Amino acid sequence: MLISILPSLLRLAPWAAVAAALLFCAVPLAAQPMGAPPGMAGGLATAVGVITMETQQVPFATTVPGRAVAYEQVDIRPRVGGIVSEIVYPPGRPVAVGDVLFRIEDRTYRAEVAAAKAEVALAEASVSTAQDTLARYEKLVGIGVTAEELATARVSLLQAEADLSAAEAALQVAELDLDRTEIKSPIAGFPEVPTVSVGALVTENQTDALTTITRIDAGSLRVGAGVDIRLELETGEAYAGQGKMVSPGASVSTTTGTTEIRLQFDNPERRILPGQFLRVDIVLGTTEAILVPQGATARAASGELTAFVAVDGKAEQRILTEQGSYQNAWIVTEGIAAGEALIVDGLLNLGDGAAVATVPVTISADGVVTETAPAATMDGG
Known part of the structure; x- marks a missing residue:
């Protein structure tokens, strides 16, 4: 026993x-x-x-x-919400900077990354179309294309480029959220026993810490x-x-x-x-x-x-x-x-x-x- x-x-x-x-x-x-x-x-x-x-x-x-007081001490909290799918670190052993401590179920976040990539592709196609239209109008201005139509084409290109920038930013956020489903240690030290178990639902920046890591220099x-x-x-x-x-x-x-x-x-x-x-x-x-x-x-x-x-x-x-x-x-x-x-x-x-x-x-x-x-x-x- x-x-x-x-x-x-x-x-x-x-x-x-x-x-x-x-x-x-x-x-x-x-x-x-x-x-x-x-x-x-x-x-x-x-x-x-x-x-x-x-x-x-x-x-x-x-x-x-x-x-003594700890040189560094960090409470570990999730930055995205979801179900805890894995507790990676073994109790009683030190962890290094960047070591994965917890994993959150990531299928939803992978889907959001895929959707964001599709939005980027669509925005890139709109920019390409607007560029072609503007180039064609610039050649035909005065012989079938008015100055107002040319100005509209330029505005359409700027709008398409802005939409592309927004789509790329949304993709970065989605990729960051996906990366944050792996909760990593920001310092080297000893983690305490986890306060949650596999299957627990956690929320973004919740009050309760998942664990606390303390650095004890020796x-x-x-x-x-x-x-x-x-x-x-x-x-x-x-x-x-x-x-x-x-x-x-x-x-x-x-x-x-x-x-x-x-x-x-x-x-x-x-x-x-x-x-x-x-x-x-x-x-x-x-x-x-x-x-x-x-x-x-x-x-x-x-x-x-x-x-x-x-x-x-x-x-x-x-x-x-x-x-x-x-x-x-x-x-x-x-x-x-x-x-x-x-x-x-x-x-x-x-x-x-x-x-x-x-x-x-x-x-x-x-x-x-x-x-x-x-x-x-x-x-x-």
Whole structure:
């Protein structure tokens, strides 16, 4: 048996920020301060542990504090009347600009286009006849055709040309109405569940919207092949079944700060009951970013996030742009690039421009720094 659950208190979060992020522990590389490597006169270089930065695919999940408003939101209404013959878009999937959402039965509109084309053809024939008549009268004026008849022929041509213009305009309107029987999305975004079903009668510019499309920008988010949806029962036990999204949340309540998302799970054992409290984890996709360990960073008095990078044997302080956190790291989009050496150990009293000797290190899952090679002179770049 399939049942739908409606997590009305699921909060959206662009970066799956973990409420209790692990505290990064910068453990010294050795019990005694490291001396300067050979070739470094005076012992002025500070030994520092570094890791090489790499871009990673960071999960994008639906948990977020705060409130957001849609960048774009459009109510979809029909511009012509008729019977809804097809609902094209699948619930729960994004649509692009120009995607067909609904189709209205179009036989009447096709007939009107055919009639308008016939009117254009008739008007073109009248123009051709009036042109021939005027040309003939111009040759016979004074020898069988009076000036008044010539003037009448000219007026008849102008009238025929005006009738042709009107017929062509009527054809354009008919073709537009036919085209509008396919209701298309004007923006890219997520459409809500349709408010009508196939067979419903709709009218031109009616008050009730057929659906609403909301654009939710997610920067460099790359939607995964499938949405990962996991369920946790009120007992804390993980539910074995994999869920699917029926309708995504496209707006957030300004009073409760929550969004309504409809999900569906197989429920053969009837372990999920209506009204049961549940927790849902949804990973929508990934975004490409660099993960910088939180313990290697500091906050300036202005609130800016900073870190040190080893460049050409010197410590260079950088201002980082972060977009939330993931586990024990900041999700950094600017300020440091892949391949650069981030200083994660030996940060005590380290200043911008200080001479450093880099030592490769690794960081365990719990934030412990471990030296990967004997201390030696390395190019800090």
